[in-house]
Amino acid sequence: MTEEKKKYPRVILFTTPSCSYCKLAKNYLRQRGVPFKDIDVSRDAAAARDMVRRSGQQGVPVIDVGGKIIVGFDRPKLDRMLGLS
Numbered sequence: 715m716t717e718e719k720k721k722y723p724r725v726i727l728f729t730t731p732s733c734s735y736c737k738l739a740k741n742y743l744r745q746r747g748v749p750f751k752d753i754d755v756s757r758d759a760a761a762a763r764d765m766v767r768r769s770g771q772q773g774v775p776v777i778d779v780g781g782k783i784i785v786g787f788d789r790p791k792l793d794r795m796l797g798l799s
Contacts, residue, residue, distance in 0.1 A: 722796055723780025725750035728765040736775040739787040
């Protein structure tokens with residue numbers, strides 16, 4: 715029996731290296747096997763502007779799940795949006 719690989723929406727994580735919630739979010743996604751793109755907004759001013767445009771927030775993490783925005787590491791909301799239980 716082969717386990718079918720779950721298809722997730724595209725996940726983009728806007729983070730900074732010093733953010734502890736960013737690290738928690740990245741570790742959580744890795745543990746759950748969810749692929750994501752990590753964008754360090756402290757090194758990329760255009761990405762930081764993009765994050766603020768999408769979320770209205772300057773704080774990190776901002777998580778874009780298939781175009782829907784989560785501000786902060788909200789695990790229950792993230793689970794719902796990714797179909798995880």
